[in-house]
Amino acid sequence: MSEDHELGATEAELIKARRAKLDALRSSGRDPFALTRFDRSHEARDLHEKFGALQPGEHASGTLVRAAGRMGTVRAMGKKAVFSDVSDQSGRIQIYFRADALGDEFRLVDTLDRGDLVGVEGEPFVTKTGELTIAVKAFTVLAKSLRQLPEKWHGLTDHETRYRQRYVDLIVNRPVLETMLLRSKLIAATRHYLDERGFVEVETPVLLSIAGGANARPFVTHSNALDISLQLRIATELNLKRCIVGGIEKVYELGRIFRNEGIDRTHNPEFTMLELYQAYGDVNTMMDLSEDWIVHLAGVARVRGEHTFAGETFQLERPFARIAYLDAMAKWGGLERADILDEQRARAVAQRLKLSLEAGAGHAHVIDKIFEAVVEPQLLNPTFVTDFPLVLSPLAKRRRDDAELVERFELFIAHMEIVNAFSELNDPDDQRTRFEAQAAQRARGDQEAPEPDWDYVHALEYGMPPTGGLGSGIDRLVMLLSGESSVRDVLLFPLQRPE
RNA sequence: GCGUCGUUAGCUCAAUGGUAGAGCAGCAGACUCUUAAUCUGUUGGUUGUGGGUUCAAGUCCCUCACGACGCACCA
Numbered sequence: 001m002s003e004d005h006e007l008g009a010t011e012a013e014l015i016k017a018r019r020a021k022l023d024a025l026r027s028s029g030r031d032p033f034a035l036t037r038f039d040r041s042h043e044a045r046d047l048h049e050k051f052g053a054l055q056p057g058e059h060a061s062g063t064l065v066r067a068a069g070r071m072g073t074v075r076a077m078g079k080k081a082v083f084s085d086v087s088d089q090s091g092r093i094q095i096y097f098r099a100d101a102l103g104d105e106f107r108l109v110d111t112l113d114r115g116d117l118v119g120v121e122g123e124p125f126v127t128k129t130g131e132l133t134i135a136v137k138a139f140t141v142l143a144k145s146l147r148q149l150p151e152k153w154h155g156l157t158d159h160e161t162r163y164r165q166r167y168v169d170l171i172v173n174r175p176v177l178e179t180m181l182l183r184s185k186l187i188a189a190t191r192h193y194l195d196e197r198g199f200v201e202v203e204t205p206v207l208l209s210i211a212g213g214a215n216a217r218p219f220v221t222h223s224n225a226l227d228i229s230l231q232l233r234i235a236t237e238l239n240l241k242r243c244i245v246g247g248i249e250k251v252y253e254l255g256r257i258f259r260n261e262g263i264d265r266t267h268n269p270e271f272t273m274l275e276l277y278q279a280y281g282d283v284n285t286m287m288d289l290s291e292d293w294i295v296h297l298a299g300v301a302r303v304r305g306e307h308t309f310a311g312e313t314f315q316l317e318r319p320f321a322r323i324a325y326l327d328a329m330a331k332w333g334g335l336e337r338a339d340i341l342d343e344q345r346a347r348a349v350a351q352r353l354k355l356s357l358e359a360g361a362g363h364a365h366v367i368d369k370i371f372e373a374v375v376e377p378q379l380l381n382p383t384f385v386t387d388f389p390l391v392l393s394p395l396a397k398r399r400r401d402d403a404e405l406v407e408r409f410e411l412f413i414a415h416m417e418i419v420n421a422f423s424e425l426n427d428p429d430d431q432r433t434r435f436e437a438q439a440a441q442r443a444r445g446d447q448e449a450p451e452p453d454w455d456y457v458h459a460l461e462y463g464m465p466p467t468g469g470l471g472s473g474i475d476r477l478v479m480l481l482s483g484e485s486s487v488r489d490v491l492l493f494p495l496q497r498p499e
Numbered sequence: 500g501c502g503u504c505g506u507u508a509g510c511u512c513a514a515u516g517g518u519a520g521a522g523c524a525g526c527a528g529a530c531u532c533u534u535a536a537u538c539u540g541u542u543g544g545u546u547g548u549g550g551g552u553u554c555a556a557g558u559c560c561c562u563c564a565c566g567a568c569g570c571a572c573c574a
Contacts, residue, residue, distance in 0.1 A: 009525050009543035011509055017525065057532095073524095073534075081531035098531065114524080127532050151510040151523050153535050158510090160566045172510095216573065261573045262500090271574075356571075417574065473574050499565065 014148050021111040022144045028108065032141040038119040041066040045090035051124040051132055059125040059135070067093055067134060068119040068142060070171060071112060073152050082109050083133075086118060089177075094133040095120050101137060108139075114152075115145035115171075163494050176489070182301055183478045183490055189300045190254060190274060190474075193293055199250040199276060204239035206232055206256070212453040213237030213395070216259040219269075232258035236275045237395065237471070238456045241424060244277050245464045252276035254474070265486045266416070269495050272474040277424065281468035283407040286421035287384055290411055290470060291320050294382070294418070294477075301481040309414040310485045312380055320382040320411065325371075328385055333374035340367055341389060341404055362441065362449075364391050379412035388422075394434045396422035397466075413480055421470035428460035 025032060042050065042065050051060055069086035076082045080099035085092050099106045112118065122136040150156040155172050162169040162176075170177045191201065209228065211218040213235030221230050236253045243251045257273045278285055298304065298316050307316050329335040339345050343363040350357060355369045367389060375385070388408040390398060396406035408422035425431050435452035442449040478490040488494035 008541095009508070011543095013543070014509060014525060073536085075533045075536050076530090077533065077536085078530040081533080083533045083536085085534080094534075096532075100531080127534090129532065129534080131532090131534075133532085148509050148524065151535095153523065154511040156510070158506090158566085160506090161510095163566090214574085257574090259573065262571075264570095264573095265568085267573060273574085358572080420574085471574090476574070497565065 011148075015146050018113055018144065018146045018148075021113065022146070024111050025108070025141055025144065030108070030141065032117075032144050035140065035142055038068050038140065038142055039066060040068050040119070043067070043090040044069065044086070044088050044093040047093050047124060047134075048091065048132055051126075054124065054126040054132065056126050056128050056130050059123055061123065063123060064121055064137065065124055065134060066119065066121045067095075069093075069117070070145075071114055071116045071118055073114055074112065080106075084112070084114075086120065087174075089181075094127075094131050095122070095136050095139075096127075096133045097136050097139070101135060105138065112141065113145060113148075115147070115149045116141055117143040117145070159488075160496070163488060163496055164499070166492055179478075179482045179484060179490060180492055182482050185300055186297050186478055186481065187254065187272075187474065189297060190293070193296055194252055194276065197250070199252045199278075200248055202240070202243055202248065202251055202253055203255070204233075204236050204243075204253055206258075208233055210451050210453050211235075212450050212456070214259075215450060217261055219258050219260045234259050235471070236273065237469070238453055240275055240277050241464060241467065241469070242456070242459050244279050244424075244467050245459045245462055249279040249465075250277075263495065265488075266476065266479075268475065268487050268491055271487070273471060274474055275469065275471045277467050277469040279465040279467050282423040282466060283386075283409060283421060283468055285468040286419075286470045287386075287409055290384075290419045290421060290472075291318060291382075294411070294413075297477065298481060303481050307481075309480055309483055312414060314381045314414055316382060316413070320384055322384045322386060324387040325385055325389065325405075326387065328375045328378075329371070332378050333370070335370070335374070340370070341391075346370065360445065367392060376412065376415050379415055382411060382413045382418075384409045384411050393422060394438065395425055395431075397425045397427075398430075416476050416480065417473075418477060418480065419470055419472045421468065424464070424467040424469050426460060426464040426466060428457050431460055432457045 069088035122134040211231035218231035411419035
């Protein structure tokens with residue numbers, strides 16, 4: 001040990017110091033990396049539930065528990081008493097090493113560092129300051145941590161390092177782990193919710209020759225076997241409706257979608273989308289289901305009543321507000337029907353509102369921009385915006401009383417679009433006409449206009465029952481319910497440019 | 500893609516163009532109920548990359564890389 005004082009604090013030297021401790025463990029016959037298992041009696045959370053009621057100073061005499069996890073700060077009181085703690089997935093429990101309880105073992109406490117994975121066996125008690133603690137009778141190093149964790153107080157804050165080395169972020173920033181666990185819970189709860197209601201989960205291809213069902217630029221790749229270029233899916237919509245045609249009456253897919261577009265606080269190139277379709281249902285079926293499902297998920301996330309997101313507080317309570325698309329434009333923008341549905345007048349409105357539009361922007365794009373500027377800022381509490389213009393909705397069924405509008409809604413919460421749903425267009429002739437319009441747009445050089453999937457029309461020609469369908473971006477839902485305002489903070493490994 | 504800001508010790512951050520510092524961590528020592536433990540001592544630097552200006556550059560100028568934020572595109 002006399003050489004240790006020569007160890008400095010470069011990264012290499014910090015690692016060397018830890019390797020020296022690893023060597024010490026090995027030479028005492030306790031190679032941590034040779035161990036294969038450690039049987040725990042409790043996770044940290046269980047211990048708090050079971051022994052949390054002990055009084056300060058009280059011991060659960062004769063009770064031995066076994067816990068394991070990553071060591072936190074080491075608080076040594078001289079050479080004879082050391083406090084630390086271990087964290088596992090469920091939480092944290094303090095541990096206490098005493099020379100008189102450990103005997104010869106106690107000298108090995110010197111080989112422990114913050115960050116090591118350790119297993120301990122001991123007796124639960126509550127300290128005089130009131131913290132549940134395990135009085136360690138025996139301990140084992142289960143993996144030696146050779147690298148130093150970031151500082152305990154400020155932790156790791158550098159975004160780049162947090163995303164690139166998420167494992168470190170998860171270790172030292174507990175709320176990150178909690179958010180990721182919440183994400184998993186919400187996804188599992190969604191599957192359970194749908195399965196219970198008779199929906200069937202299917203898996204449709206990610207690799208397609210034509211990625212359709214949405215307006216977005218796809219990623220392009222190549223099949224060596226077929227020697228053709230392929231696109232990664234931008235939606236699951238068309239294949240799921242093929243399933244409806246085929247007779248899978250309540251169908252969903254909860255999976256990854258890829259869009260080759262911008263990256264920012266609310267967009268990652270790959271994201272998780274729920275799409276579901278219900279034969280013999282319509283837009284109203286979807287509205288009821290959305291409201292029930294979202295409120296259910298809020299319950300899973302323990303979000304009830306008032307909830308704050310990005311500095312604004314809203315009410316997450318049933319029933320959600322409803323307003324028709326054109327009514328919303330009238331209410332908050334003073335705009336008439338023709339200001340929206342007539343292309344020239346819509347362009348004039350956009351100009352008056354000083355909206356920046358791309359050169360080749362179509363009617364749909366202009367309307368969308370107006371909506372974004374006029375209506376979205378008003379939509380804080382959950383609100384269904386219904387009866388969308390046809391021109392925005394190439395896959396939705398027309399209203400019977402108004403051929404320029406469709407049976408569609410979007411659910412907005414905290415200004416974010418959370419659900420998009422409609423009565424699915426099942427008239428093959430109408431669908432063909434709308435695809436032809438898109439093809440014409442595309443021929444005029446509009447890169448945004450999707451390439452028509454003619455086989456989808458072919459499928460509709462066999463007859464698709466009247467169907468309600470919805471899509472929902474799961475990442476944004478997780479953002480909303482976790483309070484994270486960046487999509488990167490609800491993804492374990494957000495896309496980063498290689499270093 | 501455009502704009503703004505950032506990149507200094509393992510981590511979090513300082514440093515008028517004039518000898519690169521602190522806190523934490525690490526290492527050594529004191530302390531048998533600490534919890535940002537405390538106290539004493541101490542180690543640790545290619546200041547993101549490559550150029551330029553200058554007697555002298557972490558600092559000024561240019562290039563590039565990566566990131567955060569905003570805009571554009573999208574969900």
